[in-house]
Amino acid sequence: MKLPREEVLHLARLVRLGLSEEEIEKFSVQLSDILENFEILKQVDTTNLPPMAQSIALQNVFREDNPHPSYDPEEILANAPQREGNYFKIRPVLE
Amino acid sequence: MEELYRLTIDQASRLLKQRSLSSVELTEACLRRIEQIESKIRACVTVCAETAMEQAKEADRLIASGQDIDPLTGIPTLIKDNICTKSIKTTCSSKMLENFIPPYDATVVKRLKFRNAVILGKTNMDEFAMGSSTENSAFFPTRNPWDLNRVPGGSSGGSAAAIAADEAIYALGSDTGGSIRQPAGFCNVVGLKPTYGRVSRFGLVAFASSLDQIGPITKNVTDCALVLNAIAGNDPNDSTTVPYPVPDYTKALIPHLKGMRLGVPREYFVEGMQSEVESTLERAIERLKELGAEVNTDISLPHTKYALAVYYIIAPSEASANLARYDGVKYGYSYQEADNMWEAMEKTKQYGFGAEVKRRIMLGTYALSAGYYDAYYLKAQKVRTLIKNEFEQVFQNCDALVTPTSPTVPFKLGEKLDNPLQMYLSDVCTLPVNIAGLPAISVPAGFANGLPIGMQIIGKPFAEETILRIAFAYEQVTQWHTRKPPV
Numbered sequence: 001m002k003l004p005r006e007e008v009l010h011l012a013r014l015v016r017l018g019l020s021e022e023e024i025e026k027f028s029v030q031l032s033d034i035l036e037n038f039e040i041l042k043q044v045d046t047t048n049l050p051p052m053a054q055s056i057a058l059q060n061v062f063r064e065d066n067p068h069p070s071y072d073p074e075e076i077l078a079n080a081p082q083r084e085g086n087y088f089k090i091r092p093v094l095e
Numbered sequence: 096m097e098e099l100y101r102l103t104i105d106q107a108s109r110l111l112k113q114r115s116l117s118s119v120e121l122t123e124a125c126l127r128r129i130e131q132i133e134s135k136i137r138a139c140v141t142v143c144a145e146t147a148m149e150q151a152k153e154a155d156r157l158i159a160s161g162q163d164i165d166p167l168t169g170i171p172t173l174i175k176d177n178i179c180t181k182s183i184k185t186t187c188s189s190k191m192l193e194n195f196i197p198p199y200d201a202t203v204v205k206r207l208k209f210r211n212a213v214i215l216g217k218t219n220m221d222e223f224a225m226g227s228s229t230e231n232s233a234f235f236p237t238r239n240p241w242d243l244n245r246v247p248g249g250s251s252g253g254s255a256a257a258i259a260a261d262e263a264i265y266a267l268g269s270d271t272g273g274s275i276r277q278p279a280g281f282c283n284v285v286g287l288k289p290t291y292g293r294v295s296r297f298g299l300v301a302f303a304s305s306l307d308q309i310g311p312i313t314k315n316v317t318d319c320a321l322v323l324n325a326i327a328g329n330d331p332n333d334s335t336t337v338p339y340p341v342p343d344y345t346k347a348l349i350p351h352l353k354g355m356r357l358g359v360p361r362e363y364f365v366e367g368m369q370s371e372v373e374s375t376l377e378r379a380i381e382r383l384k385e386l387g388a389e390v391n392t393d394i395s396l397p398h399t400k401y402a403l404a405v406y407y408i409i410a411p412s413e414a415s416a417n418l419a420r421y422d423g424v425k426y427g428y429s430y431q432e433a434d435n436m437w438e439a440m441e442k443t444k445q446y447g448f449g450a451e452v453k454r455r456i457m458l459g460t461y462a463l464s465a466g467y468y469d470a471y472y473l474k475a476q477k478v479r480t481l482i483k484n485e486f487e488q489v490f491q492n493c494d495a496l497v498t499p500t501s502p503t504v505p506f507k508l509g510e511k512l513d514n515p516l517q518m519y520l521s522d523v524c525t526l527p528v529n530i531a532g533l534p535a536i537s538v539p540a541g542f543a544n545g546l547p548i549g550m551q552i553i554g555k556p557f558a559e560e561t562i563l564r565i566a567f568a569y570e571q572v573t574q575w576h577t578r579k580p581p582v
Contacts, residue, residue: 016441016444054291
């Protein structure tokens with residue numbers, strides 16, 4: 001079984017992930033194999049069961065909104081691929 | 096003493112307090128050891144000798160001042176390279192973060208530095224913690240010190256191999272589906288995954304946020320308790336940490352198991368399990384009985400067989416969302432030759448991520464995408480509820496569960512690299528624990544043909560004291576942990 005090529009490309013586009021021809025071919029086989037293994041979950045009756053997002057009961061943890069010094073812009077921007085002054089420089093979004 | 100690097104935290108700390116050893120001597124010994132054997136093991140991505148020596152001198156000054164010091168003061172450690180260290184590269188063993196220098200320390204690192212720990216460097220891992228062999232590192236694979244042709248496990252393979260080979264006195268790892276325990280088992284060291292919410296993940300590069308935990312990798316159980324004492328606790332920067340007080344975990348370490356009720360769930364003795372692993376566990380369970388534990392081998396967790404599917408839907412789904420941030424704009428690798436923004440983003444991920452990371456992003460995107468969400472992601476979350484409930488039920492009559500850490504001994508490099516499903520099966524005993532958010536520890540339990548086998552002890556939520564006690568009592572009567580690899 002193989003995942004159709006169009007489906008692999010559709011998924012990659014959803015997450016803006018570039019793939020080589022070789023990767024498209026490999027993933028269409030491997031993803032299909034893995035997804036086939038997930039079919040086992042169909043055997044489980046989950047009627048009326050709530051979904052579980054995480055394992056602890058904490059919800060809405062609040063704190064006081066106190067101002068405090070933030071990071072040094074130089075340290076943050078030191079990792080920027082492109083910068084201009086104290087800004088991240090990016091490509092045009094609307095052309 | 097010639098081989099200072101062989102010391103445990105407990106031993107080294109006593110010597111430091113008596114002033115018969117200095118942190119500088121101990122740090123130098125570890126750095127020399129790293130220099131001597133790293134070409135064989137390749138556990139470290141970064142070694143920061145200079146800052147380590149400065150930290151050692153500072154620790155010695157503190158000790159000389161006669162202040163009451165913490166057991167971790169002056170003790171050299173290695174940190175997995177997905178845990179942020181201010182001014183020290185944190186790469187996640189990925190080309191994407193190859194040159195990333197965090198502007199802040201992870202909370203766990205801050206807690207170690209507060210105790211004047213000495214940070215020797217950062218350890219190799221499967222890229223973004225995705226893998227079970229450390230072969231998915233974008234830089235190089237790490238070797239198992241017990242057999243250089245075999246993997247150390249993963250994803251914290253660098254941390255586990257380094258401690259097995261005495262490159263540091265202890266290390267930190269992270270565990271999303273077994274990434275501390277499986278490599279600890281493969282390398283004959285102790286590895287603990289705390290309860291979800293016990294240790295802050297602030298500054299841990301996110302993989303699967305509902306499963307990730309940071310924990311210690313150590314040479315024995317006492318050291319494990321000492322490190323947990325330092326890193327556990329509530330953190331305002333991680334809203335999933337619980338406000339419960341942190342006990343002194345070393346107080347739980349008593350050398351018998353009288354009154355302890357242990358369960359052995361039969362589903363963990365899976366098909367395909369190596370017979371040596373099974374017989375080793377049987378012997379280990381006999382020792383636990385001799386220590387006074389009441390062992391029930393008629394325990395069943397029937398939904399265990401669904402855990403692999405649940406995990407490999409939920410973890411990649413969360414990963415696909417968490418890794419969307421690597422777009423080449425704010426930090427990390429950035430493809431510059433593109434014609435437009437979308438192409439730049441696509442090529443950044445294409446060249447910045449390795450095969451397993453891409454595979455999981457694709458898998459997670461599939462499970463979350465329109466038309467498949469209910470059948471995969473939502474279904475997995477509901478089965479997750481069942482798995483958690485099942486553990487809760489079993490824990491009504493047991494204090495802890497005992498299982499193998501992995502169904503096999505360490506496998507050969509390359510053996511499972513082209514077969515993702517086979518690789519995923521390596522975590523079959525550890526990942527139900529993350530799904531349910533429970534604490535679990537792996538301790539050395541024996542050898543087969545010179546290769547280590549680990550025993551996993553699973554506890555109730557926030558019952559780290561119970562599993563440490565069981566591990567400690569077992570360690571006192573077996574001493575597997577004192578065996579050293581031939582490097």
